[in-house]
Amino acid sequence: WLCCDGLPGQGTIGLEILRQRSDHIDAIFIPIGGGGLIAGVATVVKRLRPETKIIGVEPFEADAMKRSIDKGERVKLNRVGTFADGVAVIEVGEETFRLCKDLIDEIVLVDREEICASIKDMFEETRSILEPSGALSVAGAKRYIEDNHVTNQTFVAITSGANMNFDRLRYVSEMAEIGEQREAIFAVKIPERAGSFKELIKNLKNANITEFNYRFACYDEANVFVGVGVSGPKHAKDIFGGLQLHYQTLNLTHDDMTKLHMRHLVGGRTSEIVDEVVYRFEFPERPGALLDF
Structure with a gap:
């Protein structure tokens, strides 16, 4: 044979x-x-x-x-x-x-x-x-x-x-x-002003936020990198559609550059801020915890 x-x-x-x-x-x-x-x-x-x-x-x-x-x-x-x-x-x-x-x-x-x-x-x-x-x-x-x-x-x-x-x-x-299609990754552009992040969390409709990256860059707008727990492709699509109603949003879930590198690149120094203080907080791992915080 x-x-x-x-x-x-x-x-x-x-x-x-x-x-x-x-x-x-x-x-x-x-x-x-x-x-x-x-x-x-x-x-x-x-x-x-x-x-x-x-x-x-x-x-x-x-x-x-x-x-x-x-x-x-x-x-x-x-x-x-x-x-x-x-x-x-x-x-x-x-x-x-x-x-x-x-x-x-x-x-x-x-x-x-x-x-x-x-x-x-x-x-x-x-x-x-x-x-x-x-x-x-x-x-x-x-x-x-x-x-x-x-x-x-x-x-x-x-x-x-x-x-x-x-x-x-x-x-x-x-x-x-x-x-496993349990997480979706989005890049969202929001206004750089007090309360914008809270509004973003509200527009995520109590979704379970698995990852969040942000760094001040300018006084006009902010680019937020956010990971959200989802139950499947339809759930991810619904969240993406909801975000697009309010913000300029990119779905980066299947982008190799994002998965391999971009999620680790948030940070660095900015000349716009001279009195920055860094804090570390711990809060419960559950949907809505970040909004409550």
Whole structure:
């Protein structure tokens, strides 16, 4: 069945899955880098249970296999995102491509936020911390279920990969809320006068404020960076629409520059203020607490 070094061993993962799940499996989600894992598993599963779908998962920023299958030949990427470094390849293997183009039923693409949300899901469920490429298949399964409104089906997600690098944990925890669509980020321009911030909080309709950044810049207007807890995309859209009725507002929830850098850049000195005093306050973590403060 398998003719390349490494592929027979990877194919045994498919055998192990079928032995552990002797009942029906609707689909198996498999991360794709060079294509060896999915080629090996797909070869075995499609021979023994051809009705089971093989669904590959790639990051948007490292989608060499999907582009290759779409074009009908191997495609070499000009650049590759390295967040999920275990699957960050410029070009898939020749033999793995030959197998995958005939055996894969579908490829799902996911972004960084969805990967981070899946890392959090796995930690809360199993207390295991997966690296990004290890959580890729879980993110793909979630995306597939949401896009296709799937219910009452049995899925398997292969969570391969090494351990998480400790220095990435902070980034993952910040991005997980956005990936779960539980946080929206807005940039709002308000008048630089007493009471403006209170009015902004009132116009947020008692939303749970998760992050707030502001720094005096001039006497005319202020730029406020605010994170808001939301229940889903519709809730975020409603809040955004409400803010636009009163302020010049940008929705930065899905802006990479904002998520990676802008939220940390508020601060610095201004020549307009010579008698500034810095205070630190603690208040309850609940909706409305900031307005009460």
